[in-house]
Amino acid sequence: MNAALRVAREEWRLLRRDRVALPALALLLLLSAIAAFTAWEQRHAAAAERARHQAQVDHEFHAQPDRHPHRMVHYGHFVFRPLNPLAAFDAGIDPYTGHTLFLEGHRQNSANFGDVRQSSLLLRFGQLTPAFVLQVLAPLLLVFIGHAAVARERERGTLRVLLAQGLPPGALVAGKGLALLAVAGLMLLPAAVALAAIAVSAPASAAAALALGAAYAAWLGLWVLGVVLASTLARRGRDALLALLAAWAVGVVLLPRLAPELVTATLSLPTRLETDIAVARELAALGDSHNPDDPYFSAFRQRVLAQYGVARVEDLPVNYKGLVGMEGERLTSELFARHARDGLALQQAQLARLSGFSLLSPAIALRRLSMGAAGTDLLAYSRFLTQAEAHRYALVQALNRLQAEQMSWAGDRNSRESRISREHWQGLAEFRFTPEPPADALRRTLPMAGVLAAWGLALGGALLLATRRLGGGRP
Numbered sequence: 210m211n212a213a214l215r216v217a218r219e220e221w222r223l224l225r226r227d228r229v230a231l232p233a234l235a236l237l238l239l240l241s242a243i244a245a246f247t248a249w250e251q252r253h254a255a256a257a258e259r260a261r262h263q264a265q266v267d268h269e270f271h272a273q274p275d276r277h278p279h280r281m282v283h284y285g286h287f288v289f290r291p292l293n294p295l296a297a298f299d300a301g302i303d304p305y306t307g308h309t310l311f312l313e314g315h316r317q318n319s320a321n322f323g324d325v326r327q328s329s330l331l332l333r334f335g336q337l338t339p340a341f342v343l344q345v346l347a348p349l350l351l352v353f354i355g356h357a358a359v360a361r362e363r364e365r366g367t368l369r370v371l372l373a374q375g376l377p378p379g380a381l382v383a384g385k386g387l388a389l390l391a392v393a394g395l396m397l398l399p400a401a402v403a404l405a406a407i408a409v410s411a412p413a414s415a416a417a418a419l420a421l422g423a424a425y426a427a428w429l430g431l432w433v434l435g436v437v438l439a440s441t442l443a444r445r446g447r448d449a450l451l452a453l454l455a456a457w458a459v460g461v462v463l464l465p466r467l468a469p470e471l472v473t474a475t476l477s478l479p480t481r482l483e484t485d486i487a488v489a490r491e492l493a494a495l496g497d498s499h500n501p502d503d504p505y506f507s508a509f510r511q512r513v514l515a516q517y518g519v520a521r522v523e524d525l526p527v528n529y530k531g532l533v534g535m536e537g538e539r540l541t542s543e544l545f546a547r548h549a550r551d552g553l554a555l556q557q558a559q560l561a562r563l564s565g566f567s568l569l570s571p572a573i574a575l576r577r578l579s580m581g582a583a584g585t586d587l588l589a590y591s592r593f594l595t596q597a598e599a600h601r602y603a604l605v606q607a608l609n610r611l612q613a614e615q616m617s618w619a620g621d622r623n624s625r626e627s628r629i630s631r632e633h634w635q636g637l638a639e640f641r642f643t644p645e646p647p648a649d650a651l652r653r654t655l656p657m658a659g660v661l662a663a664w665g666l667a668l669g670g671a672l673l674l675a676t677r678r679l680g681g682g683r684p
Contacts, residue, residue, distance in 0.1 A: 216384020531613025
């Protein structure tokens with residue numbers, strides 16, 4: 210161990226003399242700090258803006274005058290998707306999905322106003338976040354700093370001298386790895402500070418922040434193993450550099466962007482137009498609540514009359530129009546929910562296929578783990594849509610129930626009497642989003658953590674074999 214530490218100190222001495230490595234490391238640290246600060250500010254500003262808009266539309270809904278309840282159904286309401294605190298570390302799919310949802314009767318709208326659609330096309334290449342810096346830029350710098358760690362000794366002819374003097378090959382490789390691991394630790398420092406700040410400001414996210422820190426530490430550790438392995442196997446530092454640059458380009462840049470395209474080509478989602486056409490056809494087959502001669506709603510009228518033991522809708526103790534509105538909303542909402550479940554199931558099947566590519570690129574496993582822990586993945590987004598749809602259905606049905614219970618059949622047909630007091634919709638529009646418990650989110654990331662661990666074992670085993678070969682079979 211003492212020999213490995215001496216080798217690590219010598220490697221650090223060479224690093225301090227390097228006119229490129231230290232400035233590059235300083236620039237990366239500065240970029241990481243800037244990324245953490247700007248991402249936190251953007252997340253804080255977006256969260257404050259959405260909270261302000263939510264309070265405004267809630268106030269406007271509650272301030273509506275006396276109206277007919279069905280007019281309130283079509284007046285609708287807006288809800289805004291709240292941001293997870295860890296979105297400041299890894300924005301995930303949030304920039305690509307909408308955050309504003311309009312809730313109204315008889316329709317299930319999609320979320321709108323994604324950041325990518327409102328910003329420059331450059332945003333599609335990735336936001337400047339701590340996660341982006343660690344996923345893409347930090348490994349590249351590790352490659353440039355450490356590619357010649359062992360190969361340099363072979364090129365200079367000092368490798369045989371060191372081994373002849375009794376330095377164990379394992380101590381040499383371990384020392385080179387420890388020096389590079391210390392560099393990786395410095396690269397992780399700004400992100401660790403950012404995660405600690407998020408954990409302090411949002412204690413509920415502390416476990417997820419710790420998991421993110423561990424995941425990115427493992428990611429940089431993989432690259433330390435890979436860089437030292439390539440340097441140990443290569444005869445020249447230039448050969449190791451070319452191999453590592455190719456691995457970075459394919460594993461970090463190409464495959465994470467190519468794999469989703471390949472998955473989509475083999476398992477495609479229906480387009481928005483196709484979905485709308487299918488929903489419209491099924492809605493037409495359900496029945497028309499506005500048509501008194503519609504077969505389904507004619508049968509529904511007979512069931513209601515039989516339930517209350519009357520012969521005419523005018524004799525019902527409740528307003529029949531409100532009952533029709535409730536039944537129509539139930540039918541359409543079940544249809545919307547089924548299509549939403551089918552779409553989510555198809556997207557989850559796509560993600561399952563995408564996970565298979567993590568065996569070729571650990572960057573895919575890291576990104577899925579990172580988004581899952583940060584609460585910015587597909588399931589977190591679909592959780593918002595599901596809860597918003599449940600809120601929409603409850604709001605519309607509450608208004609329909611007001612029409613059924615607070616208005617008479619005769620009064621509903623008289624324009625002067627077809628309104629109720631505004632007090633009835635006070636508090637109806639308030640939406641409270643419940644995020645996924647951090648323990649459940651972390652449990653979902655375990656398979657991807659297992660993939661990273663498998664990559665670590667594979668690289669560690671390969672490095673052990675390369676070290677034995679370096680010493681002619683000696684450890």
